[in-house]
Amino acid sequence: MILAVASGKGGTGKTTVSVNLARQLGSGVQLLDCDVEEPNTNLFLDCTEPEEEIFGIPVPCVDEALCDGCGECGRFCQFHAIVSFGTKPVIFPEMCHGCGGCMAVCPKRAISEVSQRMGLIETSRSGNITLIQGRLDIGVSMAPPLIRAVKARLQDGMPAILDAPPGTSCPVIATLRGTDMVVLVTEPTPFGLHDLKLAVDMVRELRIPFGVVVNRMGIGDDRVYAFCGKEGIPILLEIPYDRRIAEICSRGELIVDALPEYSSLFATLLWNIKELRGMERRASYVRSAN
Amino acid sequence: MKIAFSTSGETLEAPLDSRFGRAPKFILYDLERDYFEVIDNRQNLNTSQGAGIQSAETIARSGVGCIVTGHCGPKAFRVLSAAGIAVYNCGEATVADALKAFREGTLKTMDSADVEGHWI
Amino acid sequence: MSGARIEELVVISGKGGTGKTSLTASFAVLAADAVIADCDVDAADLHLVLAPRVLERHEFKGGHEALIRKEDCTGCGLCRVYCRFDAIGMVREPNRRPTFAVDPVSCEGCGVCVRFCPVKAMDFPERVCGEWMVSDTRCGPMVHARLGLAAENSGKLVSIVRREARRIAEEKGKEVIIVDGPPGIGCPVISSLTGASQVVVVTEPSVSGEHDLERVLALTKHFSIPTAVCVNKWDINQEMTERIEKMSCGAGARLVGRIRYDSAVTTAQLRELAVVETDALSAEDIRSVWDNLGF
Numbered sequence: 001m002i003l004a005v006a007s008g009k010g011g012t013g014k015t016t017v018s019v020n021l022a023r024q025l026g027s028g029v030q031l032l033d034c035d036v037e038e039p040n041t042n043l044f045l046d047c048t049e050p051e052e053e054i055f056g057i058p059v060p061c062v063d064e065a066l067c068d069g070c071g072e073c074g075r076f077c078q079f080h081a082i083v084s085f086g087t088k089p090v091i092f093p094e095m096c097h098g099c100g101g102c103m104a105v106c107p108k109r110a111i112s113e114v115s116q117r118m119g120l121i122e123t124s125r126s127g128n129i130t131l132i133q134g135r136l137d138i139g140v141s142m143a144p145p146l147i148r149a150v151k152a153r154l155q156d157g158m159p160a161i162l163d164a165p166p167g168t169s170c171p172v173i174a175t176l177r178g179t180d181m182v183v184l185v186t187e188p189t190p191f192g193l194h195d196l197k198l199a200v201d202m203v204r205e206l207r208i209p210f211g212v213v214v215n216r217m218g219i220g221d222d223r224v225y226a227f228c229g230k231e232g233i234p235i236l237l238e239i240p241y242d243r244r245i246a247e248i249c250s251r252g253e254l255i256v257d258a259l260p261e262y263s264s265l266f267a268t269l270l271w272n273i274k275e276l277r278g279m280e281r282r283a284s285y286v287r288s289a290n
Numbered sequence: 291m292k293i294a295f296s297t298s299g300e301t302l303e304a305p306l307d308s309r310f311g312r313a314p315k316f317i318l319y320d321l322e323r324d325y326f327e328v329i330d331n332r333q334n335l336n337t338s339q340g341a342g343i344q345s346a347e348t349i350a351r352s353g354v355g356c357i358v359t360g361h362c363g364p365k366a367f368r369v370l371s372a373a374g375i376a377v378y379n380c381g382e383a384t385v386a387d388a389l390k391a392f393r394e395g396t397l398k399t400m401d402s403a404d405v406e407g408h409w410i
Numbered sequence: 411m412s413g414a415r416i417e418e419l420v421v422i423s424g425k426g427g428t429g430k431t432s433l434t435a436s437f438a439v440l441a442a443d444a445v446i447a448d449c450d451v452d453a454a455d456l457h458l459v460l461a462p463r464v465l466e467r468h469e470f471k472g473g474h475e476a477l478i479r480k481e482d483c484t485g486c487g488l489c490r491v492y493c494r495f496d497a498i499g500m501v502r503e504p505n506r507r508p509t510f511a512v513d514p515v516s517c518e519g520c521g522v523c524v525r526f527c528p529v530k531a532m533d534f535p536e537r538v539c540g541e542w543m544v545s546d547t548r549c550g551p552m553v554h555a556r557l558g559l560a561a562e563n564s565g566k567l568v569s570i571v572r573r574e575a576r577r578i579a580e581e582k583g584k585e586v587i588i589v590d591g592p593p594g595i596g597c598p599v600i601s602s603l604t605g606a607s608q609v610v611v612v613t614e615p616s617v618s619g620e621h622d623l624e625r626v627l628a629l630t631k632h633f634s635i636p637t638a639v640c641v642n643k644w645d646i647n648q649e650m651t652e653r654i655e656k657m658s659c660g661a662g663a664r665l666v667g668r669i670r671y672d673s674a675v676t677t678a679q680l681r682e683l684a685v686v687e688t689d690a691l692s693a694e695d696i697r698s699v700w701d702n703l704g705f
Contacts, residue, residue, distance in 0.1 A: 085351075095365075
């Protein structure tokens with residue numbers, strides 16, 4: 001099963017849930033950090049030296065001998081990544097989305113593609129966990145291609161946990177697409193509830209089964225519970241507010257290691273996720289039978 | 291020769307806009323005929339990325355020989371250079387003052403971008 | 411060319427959940443006569459505290475999206491061959507040959523399929539990706555926005571919100587703009603801080619807070635913007651707080667104070683009040699941070 005951990009609001013504890021769940025699983029699991037702008041899962045795990053792989057996207061390269069400066073490439077490009085005024089085109093690789101349009105429209109077949117570096121993919125190990133992190137170079141703004149490349153490392157048959165970036169924009173969609181289930185982490189505060197609603201709209205649009213983890217239980221009020229109750233959203237786990245948890249996370253330690261009394265929390269979460277998965281499967285079986 | 295000024299207004303008394311990429315308008319002044327026209331660049335004001343490139347394309351297609359503006363970012367500068375358009379850097383308050391300074395030959399051409407991209 | 415001197419303070423955090431928005435709301439109250447801009451367009455929360463009364467709403471369009479006119483589609487599938495974003499799916503219906511449809515969430519808006527459709531069965535309209543609003547609050551005018559699902563151009567929306575805030579400040583003769591910035595270090599953050607008078611980074615004393623702060627400081631240094639750092643919930647990890655402050659000084663940032671961990675921050679949020687409008691203990695710390703910022 002491929003499970004994504006996401007949240008509308010940042011700082012609700014996505015990474016905390018992902019790493020502790022992965023460790024609690026005990027058997028081999030792939031943990032993918034898809035928050036490629038600020039990957040920091042490795043800070044919570046004692047990892048082996050990462051193997052690095054450079055990731056790039058295809059960007060245009062013009063053969064001056066063939067180009068007659070007709071400017072068709074520049075007129076076509078939606079992203080202003082290539083511009084021409086009767087001379088060899090000027091190319092801005094950082095603007096390019098890698099759609100291949102300029103190459104396809106060029107009447108002289110003067111455009112080919114070369115790879116432009118966007119970041120790194122780092123693979124390392126920590127006990128039962130294989131950690132795969134994408135890391136975007138500073139100043140690069142296009143996360144989805146790198147996220148897709150990180151996800152291409154998923155191995156068939158091995159369970160995987162994907163730590164999504166916060167929010168509901170394209171990088172999040174790129175992460176969630178194709179996963180079997182989503183865990184939305186929230187906190188029982190007005191900000192938490194507001195951002196949870198946005199995230200719920202998103203996963204519903206993507207038609208992925210999901211449940212909610214309420215972190216820092218006890219700090220706010222019960223509006224998150226009322227919302228989940230009304231919408232029929234299962235609450236998979238509540239993590240109590242405990243200052244010791246905040247302190248442990250601030251030091252980059254795992255709850256399941258440092259606070260054994262809380263390791264049952266993540267065992268419960270695992271159990272509830274499996275239950276929800278079973279229910280969804282039965283429901284989809286019934287749907288297809290009808 | 292025609293010469294372009296980045297501005298927020300439609301007359302020679304209008305302020306010179308210091309932002310090339312996100313200037314709302316350009317005044318194109320024809321030095322031979324002492325006549326000017328205004329082109330709208332507001333479409334560009336709303337561009338997330340590539341405002342400089344689009345402004346530079348607009349300027350290149352307008353057939354001017356040079357542009358007088360406040361600051362010019364690296365992408366716009368590359369496009370303007372490729373199109374053979376000289377970029378003059380100017381701190382004058384209005385288009386008329388900038389035109390005067392240009393005629394007197396006191397403006398300097400830029401030989402590289404003078405601000406980072408994303409300059410608002 | 412801005413006439414009067416308008417000071418623009420941008421509040422950012424790198425990592426999410428450090429208390430950026432709560433702090434911005436307090437700054438808005440303390441500034442008393444500022445224009446407020448919520449540039450955290452992806453998950454805007456400031457309105458939950460400032461309760462804006464919306465005066466104007468504007469559609470936000472960004473880029474294009476491909477659409478297949480089903481009645482004209484011959485089902486040749488060339489669009490799917492050309493699409494590099496896996497955005498085209500087959501539609502099977504009984505007693506009809508299959509046609510194709512664009513998944514709007516995956517469509518990158520490159521237009522390649524539109525261009526090469528042999529029967530010209532595709533349209534390429536502008537995409538509505540959200541809205542932005544001009545409102546009134548108890549602390550002054552506010553510009554805020556809402557980005558649609560899976561929308562990409564948040565940098566552009568951030569630019570619009572800032573531009574409108576500046577326009578209002580010029581119009582109404584306000585001297586201060588307070589901006590709630592987006593999290594992260596990507597394009598929207600860059601759009602929110604370029605050309606600002608001062609940036610204040612709200613961080614927390616944790617390994618992830620430290621890591622993200624380092625990337626944020628590299629960014630503000632790159633754009634040469636005067637940067638202040640304040641550590642929220644400092645007493646969660648005193649050792650880390652000291653480490654972060656030392657690192658910030660080394661990176662050329664100015665320290666403007668510590669804010670204690672205080673559960674009354676959540677209580678204020680529940681009452682839709684800024685922390686400084688309550689008698690929370692941390693309100694005192696926030697006032698001192700504001701004084702140190704010197705606005």
